[in-house]
Amino acid sequence: MMISSDKEVKKDYSNPLEEIDALRHEIDRCDEALIQIFQQRMRLVMEILENKRKNNLPIFQAQREQEVIQNALKTLKEKDYADAVEDFLIQIMKISRKLQSRKLFPYNIVLIGFMGTGKTTVGKDLSQKLSMDYIDTDALIQERMGISINEIFEKYGEDFFRKIEKNIIDEISATKNTIILCGGGVVLNQENIPKLRENGKTILLKAQPITIYHRVKEDHSRPLLKGRMSLETIEKLLKEREEAYTTSADLTIETDGKMVEEITSEIITKLNALAKEENPCPKS
Numbered sequence: 428m429m430i431s432s433d434k435e436v437k438k439d440y441s442n443p444l445e446e447i448d449a450l451r452h453e454i455d456r457c458d459e460a461l462i463q464i465f466q467q468r469m470r471l472v473m474e475i476l477e478n479k480r481k482n483n484l485p486i487f488q489a490q491r492e493q494e495v496i497q498n499a500l501k502t503l504k505e506k507d508y509a510d511a512v513e514d515f516l517i518q519i520m521k522i523s524r525k526l527q528s529r530k531l532f533p534y535n536i537v538l539i540g541f542m543g544t545g546k547t548t549v550g551k552d553l554s555q556k557l558s559m560d561y562i563d564t565d566a567l568i569q570e571r572m573g574i575s576i577n578e579i580f581e582k583y584g585e586d587f588f589r590k591i592e593k594n595i596i597d598e599i600s601a602t603k604n605t606i607i608l609c610g611g612g613v614v615l616n617q618e619n620i621p622k623l624r625e626n627g628k629t630i631l632l633k634a635q636p637i638t639i640y641h642r643v644k645e646d647h648s649r650p651l652l653k654g655r656m657s658l659e660t661i662e663k664l665l666k667e668r669e670e671a672y673t674t675s676a677d678l679t680i681e682t683d684g685k686m687v688e689e690i691t692s693e694i695i696t697k698l699n700a701l702a703k704e705e706n707p708c709p710k711s
């Protein structure tokens with residue numbers, strides 16, 4: 428496909444609309460070429476994915492994305508477009524990550540675990556790395572009810588909250604390719620986990636009681652710890668829920684002393700290993 432070069436001699440148009448039409452025609456040809464090159468790029472990206480997967484190499488490398496941008500900017504002739512080209516490449520790489528994640532993990536990634544184990548922070552980082560949408564069940568409940576979790580507990584009680592939580596789980600379990608962040612008590616209703624597993628893998632985030640205590644002690648948004656914020660309360664609740672958490676997990680990740688990035692890359696590696704076990708040769 429030929430695209431006119433910058434040097435092409437411009438015709439004299441008597442009618443300005445004619446000139447706009449001609450330019451639009453050129454733009455259409457540019458788009459056709461772009462789409463072809465884009466498809467070729469995506470095919471290459473997917474080939475690399477297969478290769479990394481076969482050889483157990485890290486799938487998402489932020490440093491490579493930086494290199495891609497730097498290499499492209501080096502060859503750029505019209506420097507005025509530098510920011511736009513950078514934005515363009517960032518978007519392309521976001522799309523690449525999305526396609527790769529869909530291929531690797533064609534299901535929801537469900538984060539479960541006690542309060543303060545890092546579900547929200549880890550979920551947001553995972554969502555960015557994998558270019559997957561995320562849903563936070565507590566945020567959705569608050570949005571639907573128009574009041575905070577604390578207020579729901581105060582006005583209507585815990586049983587009512589659990590019913591709303593169950594309804595939300597039923598609803599969002601039907602989505603695909605989404606990161607689902609569950610409230611810490613989601614394992615208490617026995618119907619929730621099988622529902623979430625219909626389209627998802629459950630990842631249990633764990634932390635020592637003392638770590639949890641330090642993470643949540645200044646936060647007053649959790650009704651179950653309100654007025655009884657102590658290490659003992661956390662230990663007691665954890666003990667009561669321990670079995671429910673363990674039996675609900677497809678994968679377990681210890682989070683003590685780890686940076687968010689370490690946790691997310693551990694999740695990606697473990698999910699990848701799980702996917703390989705379940706489906707050694709995924710179809711293209």
Ligand code: S3P
Binds near residue numbers: 576612
């Ligand atoms: C709860 C955990 C909270 C929230 C509610 C009840 C629980 O979510 O759903 O306060 O029973 O453990 P986080 O785990 O996100 O704090």
